[in-house]
Amino acid sequence: MxxxxxxxxxxxxxxxxxxxxxxxxxxxxxxxxxxxxxxxxxxxxxxxxxxxxxxxxxxxxxxxxxxxxxxxxxxxxxxxxxxxxxxxxxxxxxxxxxxxxxxxxxxxxxxxxxxxxxxxxxxxxxxxxxxxxxxxxxxxxxxxxxxxxxxxxxxxxxxxxxxxxxxxxxxxxxVDEPVRGGALGILDRFGLAGRRYILLVGRITPEKGADVLIEAFGRLGPVDVKLVIAGRNDHATRYAARIRRLASTRPNVVLTGLLDEHELNGLYANANLFVLPSYHEGLPIALLEALSHGLSVLCSDIPANREVGLSEDRYFPRGDAEALARRLRECLRQEPLSEEQRRRRAAEIRSRFxxxxxxxxxxxxxxxxxxxxxxxxxxxxxxxxxxxxxxxxxx
The missing domain is CATH 3.40.50.2000 (Glycogen Phosphorylase B;)
Structure with missing residues (x-):
């Protein structure tokens, strides 16, 4: 039975x-x-x-x-x-x-x-x-x-x-094997170009640190990339209102709201960099999914993120917008990962998670x-x- x-x-x-x-x-x-x-x-x-x-x-x-x-x-x-x-x-x-x-x-x-x-x-x-x-x-x-x-x-x-x-x-x-080619229209919908945006996926709550990322992005000065924050708040909060205000004052910050799995796959597949500035996590699925797409990533140095085992230059002190801005500048100056590098990274993560x-x-x-x-x-x-x-x- x-x-x-x-x-x-x-x-x-x-x-x-x-x-x-x-x-x-x-x-x-x-x-x-x-x-x-x-x-x-x-x-x-x-x-x-x-x-x-x-x-x-x-x-x-x-x-x-x-x-x-x-x-x-x-x-x-x-x-x-x-x-x-x-x-x-x-x-x-x-x-x-x-x-x-x-x-x-x-x-x-x-x-x-x-x-x-x-x-x-x-x-x-x-x-x-x-x-x-x-x-x-x-x-x-x-x-x-x-x-x-x-x-x-x-x-x-x-x-x-x-x-x-x-x-x-x-x-x-x-993570699962990503669905390739799904929801490519998501780029047109939000005025994005492939490999020309930084991505954060998560709820709009204080522990996710979206405010730190927006502040760090603003410190970069004029750049030809956008910041995309995919997610929404589950409840009306002062923090969510603050994030909307911060985004409205920066033309290159895009708040997508809630997206489905296929739309998120489209964003992951075409991003330049994934950033997770969380204050607290268990073991972040969004970070694992970004890596399963072969993305370069930056994340806060909390224990849960360190457990994923990235190289030291992929971490920054949690809550430190200036340190994150420095890391962002370094990443944006680097050559994008080749398709072969992305495939190897994705296979490594999927073999373990x-x-x-x-x-x-x-x-x-x-x-x-x-x-x-x-x-x-x-x-x-x-x-x-x-x-x-x-x-x-x-x-």
């Missing part, structure tokens, strides 16, 4: 912005092919796809207010109530906020797997109460989940040291969770993640 897994803690998929959402969109169709019955609880306010099934995954849209601070809690509470009533074989929760409900699920005898994508309480947008709740959710995940997955080695080291739990699994994010491997490792964790109703002892090991930094791809 096919095991039933319920999933919550994400906004939804397909075509919903966010790293967690991207992760789930790539992972769960593969788990369906492996024989699981997957039901994902989505948030109706974010869903443009109106179908009830996508690539074998059953989608159940639940109501939730589009309001930061209570949206995820209410959605997770509703999903938990359904899980308590229907008692699936297992529940896979994404992120520490929804992890608050781990104890209830354990009490009901349901196997619980949690994937922690980010230590959200580090993000600037949360106040003292929000941070306290997120820390409580983190504690509940590490204390009550049968299996805990994180996306980076540095996060595992932090959590294992903090909670004295020695069986946290590292399963990184992945790919969704098929992510799915296989996740299946190994499921197997451990379903063989025992108590938390793992740590005596068995899932396939180990080897960070790409052991074989740096260079610039």
């Amino acid at each position: 096919r095991k039933s897994i319920y999933v919550f803690g994400l906004r939804g998929f397909p075509h919903v912005q966010g790293g967690v959402e991207r992760h789930c969109q790539k992972l769960y169709p593969r788990l369906v092919k492996a024989g699981f019955r997957i039901t994902a609880f989505t948030r109706r306010v974010f869903m443009t796809y109106q179908g009830h099934r996508w690539r074998g995954v059953r989608l159940v849209a639940l109501a939730s207010p589009r309001r930061q601070g209570i949206e995820a809690f209410i959605h997770s509470a509703l999903a938990t109530m359904i899980c308590l009533i229907r008692r699936p074989y297992g529940v896979h929760i994404h992120n520490i906020g929804p992890g608050l409900f781990c104890p209830l699920l354990r009490w009901r005898g349901i196997r619980v797997i949690v994937t922690i994508h980010s230590l959200n309480y580090q993000h600037e947008k949360w106040g003292p109460v929000g941070r306290a709740i997120l820390r409580l959710g983190e504690w509940a995940c590490l204390r009550f989940a049968h299996e805990v997955i994180v996306v980076s080695n540095n996060m595992r080291a932090f959590l294992e040291g903090k909670y004295r739990r020695g069986d946290v699994h590292v399963i990184p994010n992945g 790919n969704w098929d491997r992510v799915a296989a490792m996740t299946l190994g964790v499921y197997d451990r969770a379903f063989r025992s109703s108590s938390p793992s002892t740590g005596n068995e090991s899932v396939q180990e993640y080897i960070p790409v930094c052991e074989r740096p791809p260079g610039r």
Whole structure:
């Protein structure tokens, strides 16, 4: 009999912005092919796809207010109530906020797997109460989940040291083979020329550092390249309004808003340089996808970005617009990578970070969770993640 897994803690998929959402969109169709019955609880306010099934995954849209601070809690509470009533074989929760409900699920005898994508309480947008709740959710995940997955080695080291739990699994994010030639009309749509723009992909939130990049770009003076920021804010915030104001005063800064996967592929494939100035990350899918297109990249020197293993000249101190501007000048003076160099870089990244491997490792964790109703002892090991930094791809 096919095991039933319920999933919550994400906004939804397909075509919903966010790293967690991207992760789930790539992972769960593969788990369906492996024989699981997957039901994902989505948030109706974010869903443009109106179908009830996508690539074998059953989608159940639940109501939730589009309001930061209570949206995820209410959605997770509703999903938990359904899980308590229907008692699936297992529940896979994404992120520490929804992890608050781990104890209830354990009490009901349901196997619980949690994937922690980010230590959200580090993000600037949360106040003292929000941070306290997120820390409580983190504690509940590490204390009550049968299996805990994180996306980076540095996060595992932090959590294992903090909670004295020695069986946290590292399963990184992945990439697919890019679709070539898709959505080339995206360049005409935004007045862009191939290899003549710098790209950032991500939500318009403080932890992504778009303001630092715009400031650094402005310090370059007259240049014949544009800065493209692909993404939007999920909620109306002062930070998002500030980014719009900054962009409106600089004619070469383009805000695209939310784009679908094919449109993003078009931007990745034709960019000169990808920049990720984040203050906090788990293991950034946007950075991996840029590298999978063979792009040159610059990123902040936070642990998650360093785990990707670029050469030292590809990093700059987080939040330092002047240092980023210097790196940008250096990159723009360099000859663009040849097509052969781009292909080699892309193949290197895809060999180490790919969704098929992510799915296989996740299946190994499921197997451990379903063989025992108590938390793992740590005596068995899932396939180990080897960070790409052991074989740096260079610039």
